[in-house]
Amino acid sequence: MAKWHKVYATDSPVRAEIVKGVLAEKGITAVILNKKESVYHIHGSYEIMASDDQVLEAINIITHEITF
Template sequence: MDKLMENWQKVYSTSDALRAEIVKSTLDGHNIAAIIINKRDSSYNDFGLREIYVSQENHDTALIIIENEISFK
């Protein structure tokens, strides 16, 4: 992992761009900075994930928010 990302932890991953944006937006709404790392292969657009990362100190809170406030049913 890149040196700049060493204090960030993954809290969610999805192949759906809209879901990634919803998770990021929800976390941002709780004043938790979140970033989306796009790991999709540009040659094969159907392969790979988008991963959402938050700082280590916000990791546990972010997981609780994702579990309790976001539903994709």
């Protein structure tokens, strides 16, 4: 069973989906973990998680290939 690690965090659900989509295009399995407070959506963030064996590649792609 793979362990998951945070590779990116944002307050924007749109940016989270974009990062997840780019990673998926590159063959990296990623999931979005919604850590927003459920009632008012004021606190928290959306975290992109990748498995152990893909963390370094995911961070490299996010750092060098995705700009907002």
